[in-house]
Amino acid sequence: xxxxLKEIETLIKExxxxxxxEIQDLAGDGNHYSAxxxxxxxxxxxxxxxxxLVYNSLKGKMGNELHALAxxxxxx
Amino acid sequence: xxxxxxxxxxxxxxxxxxxxxxKGTPDAPQCGFSMAISNMLKILExxxxxxxxxxxxSLREGIKKFSDWPTIxxxxxxxxxxxxxxxxxxxxxxxxxxxILENKGINFKK
Numbered sequence: 001x002x003x004x005l006k007e008i009e010t011l012i013k014e015x016x017x018x019x020x021x022e023i024q025d026l027a028g029d030g031n032h033y034s035a036x037x038x039x040x041x042x043x044x045x046x047x048x049x050x051x052x053l054v055y056n057s058l059k060g061k062m063g064n065e066l067h068a069l070a071x072x073x074x075x076x
Numbered sequence: 077x078x079x080x081x082x083x084x085x086x087x088x089x090x091x092x093x094x095x096x097x098x099k100g101t102p103d104a105p106q107c108g109f110s111m112a113i114s115n116m117l118k119i120l121e122x123x124x125x126x127x128x129x130x131x132x133x134s135l136r137e138g139i140k141k142f143s144d145w146p147t148i149x150x151x152x153x154x155x156x157x158x159x160x161x162x163x164x165x166x167x168x169x170x171x172x173x174x175x176i177l178e179n180k181g182i183n184f185k186k
Binding site for chain 2 (some may be wrong): 038047049051052055060062063070071072
């Protein structure tokens, strides 16, 4: 039940190619991450929609393999 | 999601102005993220109903489908999904949460 930092970044990047992604492994256990995602795709969208774009990019892993990913989204 | 779970969620968000679907209870949260949101609402002195999703497996999965949101906690104000831990925390910090409470006519400590 852990995910590699690179894997998270790759999945987000596939869905949001222009994204600038900063990920931190908060506890060093491969299970608690924080990600700041900056993308042009976010402009004009609500925070809920922005976070959904990131969740969707993780293809159902959020809440399963990935226990905790704190997300911060920024419009480019 | 079965109809019973759907009705249960609809009832909660209709009958309680502010609902927090959480792991554990406001007095004994079982997860740091649920505790964080619970504490923010307490600080703002908002009257809210904490619904423990750990009590019912169908509710734990059902609320994710209902909101189309993969994580818990989840906050509803006057029947509207406001966000999960990250969004509500950000809104708390930048003052947007107070604006929403104000706009929706919910009492809180100003």
